[in-house]
Amino acid sequence: MVTPEVEPYIRKKFAENAGLTEEQLFVADATLTDLIALSPRMTNSIDLMEAFARTANALRKDYGVRVRLPALPLDTPITTVLKTFLDEFERQQKETVA
Numbered sequence: 497m498v499t500p501e502v503e504p505y506i507r508k509k510f511a512e513n514a515g516l517t518e519e520q521l522f523v524a525d526a527t528l529t530d531l532i533a534l535s536p537r538m539t540n541s542i543d544l545m546e547a548f549a550r551t552a553n554a555l556r557k558d559y560g561v562r563v564r565l566p567a568l569p570l571d572t573p574i575t576t577v578l579k580t581f582l583d584e585f586e587r588q589q590k591e592t593v594a
Contacts, residue, residue: 513547
């Protein structure tokens, strides 16, 4: 089970890496394309992948869990990305403990 502080942590780190506030990032129905358009730090999908990687590296450093996201199409909602991060965190956490 994912500890309660992990979701806010991921939200905060991903928003920081995108150069946005959580309120800007996690609006209803916002997609990865919207994120690239809104972010002052992103111009393309490579920048987006780097933000994912920085967020995953922070999780590894602070929680000891290595998270790898699958390839996601640019029309994926940000809320789905967050859920994917959380699901992968939980999966990898279980493997680390086992």
